[in-house]
Amino acid sequence: MNNPIRKWLQKNIEFKTFKEFLDKNNLSLEGKVVLDAGCGSGYSTKLIQEFSPAELIGFDIMPSQIEKAKQAYPELNFFVGSVLETHLDSDKFDAVFVFGILHHIPQWKDAITELYRVLKSGGVLLVEDLNKDASHFFATYFKLDHPPEAYFTWDEFTNHLEETGFDILEQKRIISKGVGSFLCLKN
Template sequence: MKLNKIEFMLMNNPARRLMQKSLEFKKFKYFLNRNDINLKGKSILDAGCGSGYSTYLLEKEYSPSKLYAFDLMESQIDLAKKRKLNANFFVGDITKIGVHEEEFDAVFVFGVLHHVPAWKEAIKEFSRVLKPGGVLLLEDMNGDASKFFKKYFGLDHPNEAFFEWSEFTSHIEDNGLQILYQEKVVFEGLRTFLCIKPTNLNNI
């Protein structure tokens, strides 16, 4: 779903960019280094890229051979394109990503799925577009956190995305992805994940 005016403002300000750089992306890099995974020169997808700051971080850190980034909101993609990055920006639906199967070595998702009623379909898509051996770096909040922000800050998170962590992790695994590592960020309602698509699904 598209952001309301309050959340659009929250997602496009220096505080949000600081959080992406200093908390989410820092944790993603820690997970990758911990597991000896090097994404330099690889193909990367930034799913739900917003105004493109996360895409900027990915380009700067990894110099990908191919960098795609999309968002549901055309206004966000317009902002992202102004960054003049070496990336293919497009308007797209996270539940039906318009790219080929097994196209990317890594998919990054910076706090998007709590906005998506059909979040299960999005996870299925992440698995589809990842190459065998590819990784999913994911940060999100569970239903308890979404309810809190919806009640006290007026954020319009859909009820369908009020998932529990047990449901969330089960659906990741049901779609052929193995969770290598997960950790809370600041509080239990916000977590980051490193998942891998095994080269042999029988290894799960």
């Protein structure tokens, strides 16, 4: 997505919440290895660059989005790929960001498993997404294409994070609790 409202929300609400989570837990990403999964046209990846990581990679399944990202931010590193099979090394990343992609993916549980695999032990997953009610609302009233098989409740979501092996360090729900942000640690 590449519209000004989406960018404003991403910078002033979603990214700000992640920054607060990191600060509260005394976590710095300076000099670290960071991934932006489902980066769309790359705006989130540009925001993450503020943390001064040593290595930062963004990817998305849509070649047209990655083309836009490369044009807008030629200094950053992007590739076309799926969160279900990233082909990235295991235990590579200190932090993985996920801005609003899992409600598009019927196999969202497999996506979380794959992101767990690529994180180092002690690394963190920062994930922001919509629950079943919010996905249904946006699909119905804004005609956005969210497959019903990808809908999840917050209980299903947090249970799966913990079953995968994550400790949930922080969580925040906004907009009638339909949008959630989470900071999760891979032990």
